[in-house]
Amino acid sequence: xxxxxxxxxxxxxxxxxxxxxxxxxxxxxxxxxxxxxxxxxxxxxxxxxxxxxxxxxxxxxxxxxxxxxxxxxxxxxxxxxxxxxxxxxxxxxxxxxxxxxxxxxxxxxxxxxxxxxxxxxxxxxxxxxxxxxxxxxxxxxxxxxxxxxxxxxxxxxxxxxxxxxxxxxxxxxxxxxxxxxxxxxxxxxxxxxxxxxxxxxxxxxxxxxxxxxxxxxxxxxxxxxxxxxxxxxxxxxxxxxxxxxxxxxxxxxxxxxxxxxxxxxxxxxxxxxxxxxxxxxxxxxxxxxxxxxxxxxxxxxxxxxxxxxxxxxxxxxxxxxxxxxxxxxxxxxxxxxxxxxxxxx
Amino acid sequence: xxxxxxxxxxxxxxxxxxxxxxxxxxxxxxxxxxxxxxxxxxxxxxxxxxxxxxxxxxxxxxxxxxxxxxxxxxxxxxxxxxxxxxxxxxxxxxxxxxxxxxxxxxxxxxxxxxxxxxxxxxxxxxxxxxxxxxxxxxxxxxxxxxxxxxxxxxxxxxxxxxxxxxxxxxxxxxxxxxxxxxxxxxxxxxxxxxxxxxxxxxxxxxxxxxxxxxxxxxxxxxxxxxxxxxxxxxxxxxxxxxxxxxxxx
Numbered sequence: 001x002x003x004x005x006x007x008x009x010x011x012x013x014x015x016x017x018x019x020x021x022x023x024x025x026x027x028x029x030x031x032x033x034x035x036x037x038x039x040x041x042x043x044x045x046x047x048x049x050x051x052x053x054x055x056x057x058x059x060x061x062x063x064x065x066x067x068x069x070x071x072x073x074x075x076x077x078x079x080x081x082x083x084x085x086x087x088x089x090x091x092x093x094x095x096x097x098x099x100x101x102x103x104x105x106x107x108x109x110x111x112x113x114x115x116x117x118x119x120x121x122x123x124x125x126x127x128x129x130x131x132x133x134x135x136x137x138x139x140x141x142x143x144x145x146x147x148x149x150x151x152x153x154x155x156x157x158x159x160x161x162x163x164x165x166x167x168x169x170x171x172x173x174x175x176x177x178x179x180x181x182x183x184x185x186x187x188x189x190x191x192x193x194x195x196x197x198x199x200x201x202x203x204x205x206x207x208x209x210x211x212x213x214x215x216x217x218x219x220x221x222x223x224x225x226x227x228x229x230x231x232x233x234x235x236x237x238x239x240x241x242x243x244x245x246x247x248x249x250x251x252x253x254x255x256x257x258x259x260x261x262x263x264x265x266x267x268x269x270x271x272x273x274x275x276x277x278x279x280x281x282x283x284x285x286x287x288x289x290x291x292x293x294x295x296x297x298x299x300x301x302x303x304x305x306x307x308x309x310x311x312x313x314x315x316x317x318x319x320x321x322x323x324x325x326x327x328x329x330x331x332x333x334x335x336x337x338x339x340x341x342x343x344x345x
Numbered sequence: 346x347x348x349x350x351x352x353x354x355x356x357x358x359x360x361x362x363x364x365x366x367x368x369x370x371x372x373x374x375x376x377x378x379x380x381x382x383x384x385x386x387x388x389x390x391x392x393x394x395x396x397x398x399x400x401x402x403x404x405x406x407x408x409x410x411x412x413x414x415x416x417x418x419x420x421x422x423x424x425x426x427x428x429x430x431x432x433x434x435x436x437x438x439x440x441x442x443x444x445x446x447x448x449x450x451x452x453x454x455x456x457x458x459x460x461x462x463x464x465x466x467x468x469x470x471x472x473x474x475x476x477x478x479x480x481x482x483x484x485x486x487x488x489x490x491x492x493x494x495x496x497x498x499x500x501x502x503x504x505x506x507x508x509x510x511x512x513x514x515x516x517x518x519x520x521x522x523x524x525x526x527x528x529x530x531x532x533x534x535x536x537x538x539x540x541x542x543x544x545x546x547x548x549x550x551x552x553x554x555x556x557x558x559x560x561x562x563x564x565x566x567x568x569x570x571x572x573x574x575x576x577x578x579x580x581x582x583x584x585x586x587x588x589x590x591x592x593x594x
Contacts, residue, residue, distance in 0.1 A: 168401075171425035172355065175445035179357035182364050230355050267354075271380050271403045299404070299489065299500045 012133070016056070023122070024049040034107065040099045044091070047098075051090045052119055055083040056126040063130040067138065080127055084120035088112060169226075170199075176230050191229055198222040205252040213280055213287065214246040216255050220278075223256065227263060234273050235263065241280030248280075248287040250342045251320055255289055257313055258338050262293035265336060269295045286341040295336045310338065347372045347462070348391055352384035352407070353399040353423065358444065362397050362423065365451045372455070379403075381410035382498060393418050395439075395458055400424040405498060409491040412529070413498065419461065421454050490518055492525040499525060503542070507556045507574055509534055511549035521574060544591050546570060546584035554591055 028045030180188035201219045266274035279290045317326040330337040378384040400407040425444040440454035510517045517524045556572045563569040568580040
């Protein structure tokens with residue numbers, strides 16, 4: 001996009017230079033036909049054209065960075081008139097210094113009006129072209145931005161949908177149930193119920209919904225119970241929070257992805273037993289939630305800052321509270337810590 | 346008697362395979378492994394004929410484990426992931442079972458294996474290798490290289506790699522901590538590593554672009570890339586063209 005527009009911009013520049021040269025030639029020829037010698041005609045032509053080109057350049061540059069609104073066309077007109085007058089005055093004072101013959105000086109003062117109007121026409125023409133050109137560029141840029149934003153929104157929505165269904169979690173859980181049916185049918189049945197409750201909870205919950213921490217923890221427990229059937233030999237969880245924060249409010253499914261991330265991270269980044277701890281406490285007007293999991297700093301360095309699952313959490317916090325400082329992560333001593341703060345309204 | 350291993354980090358998932366396989370008397374499960382490291386050891390120790398292998402496991406995934414195995418047994422993958430595998434597996438692998446799988450589907454896989462094991466010119470390992478190269482394009486493998494040093498497995502983040510050097514049938518992976526051998530070809534790395542980060546500058550060398558501090562002319566038509574570590578890497582004529590393209594000069 002940038003390269004193509006600059007390409008056409010350089011073409012435009014060439015056209016501008018050619019126009020300037022033609023203009024110079026024409027003015028020189030006209031003056032010569034008024035029986036001035038070639039030197040006088042040429043100096044006049046060149047000087048007037050340079051001044052005119054400078055004025056055109058100025059107005060073009062102005063319009064590049066500042067598009068006049070519908071109401072301020074008068075301003076633009078005044079600018080054109082002023083620039084035309086400046087060009088004319090410039091020629092009027094500079095040229096007689098080069099060619100002081102009385103005939104030429106007299107001709108100069110007689111031709112001031114026509115000079116002014118040709119200047120005005122040329123500058124006005126330039127202003128019009130620039131305005132159309134740049135507003136068209138702006139429009140293209142806007143359209144591009146708009147389609148990009150739409151694409152981002154679409155991608156996010158798709159990602160959310162896919163995340164909500166969590167195919168791997170689902171298939172692996174079904175596989176565990178398949179195993180249990182053979183020799184522990186009661187446990188298989190229990191797991192089917194847990195899985196159903198969990199899925200129902202995930203599907204029913206609206207992103208905008210506010211729930212108490214207690215409700216969120218109940219839902220989370222269903223998930224943890226299922227994960228423990230799969231990884232019970234390695235996975236342990238510790239949940240600690242005082243009664244005061246159990247009634248605190250948070251957006252639905254805010255803690256869930258953080259814990260999922262911690263479990264996945266812990267289970268697949270170490271081979272030892274994994275303890276995932278979840279702690280909640282009130283800090284003034286904030287509900288502070290801390291999730292910790294072990295990890296291996298040797299192999300996990302490529303993860304930059306926050307994982308993919310966590311960037312979604314950060315984004316959501318930003319969209320809900322318009323703040324970027326509500327989530328932080330720390331890594332030390334083989335422990336990865338995620339902390340979120342939920343303002344209590 | 347066919348010796349089989351089950352490598353999966355979920356006990357219940359291993360249970361399913363064990364239960365299903367009972368009816369095949371000619372196949373004996375000699376060990377179950379919790380992760381790729383255990384799997385690797387058990388494979389060296391027992392030299393099994395067949396392994397059931399999960400993909401997502403702690404530390405190193407199933408594909409990475411297979412890369413480290415010297416003599417490869419026949420492999421049946423068992424996983425809930427279909428992202429990067431399903432197409433290739435249906436044409437190449439001994440078999441690929443998507444969890445949860447039925448007994449009928451499992452039996453089919455075993456029959457397929459038995460048929461292949463009977464025909465003397467077994468093509469299974471070759472096909473698995475093809476599969477591995479395909480699977481190596483999974484995102485996780487762009488980020489790290491898994492190597493064996495003695496009996497230990499070392500996971501090298503790709504960001505730590507300075508350059509690679511061909512060494513007969515092996516490739517030496519150079520990091521600031523030292524070099525590691527991997528029994529793969531240069532073209533394997535050329536396919537799996539990010540082409541914007543690593544450039545094959547010479548028949549025997551691949552270099553991490555961000556490690557290069559300068560490029561000096563050297564003899565006729567060739568150049569030398571000087572790395573931050575001080576290492577001097579020969580750059581061939583075609584390598585220089587590729588390098589210039591990536592660097593945008």
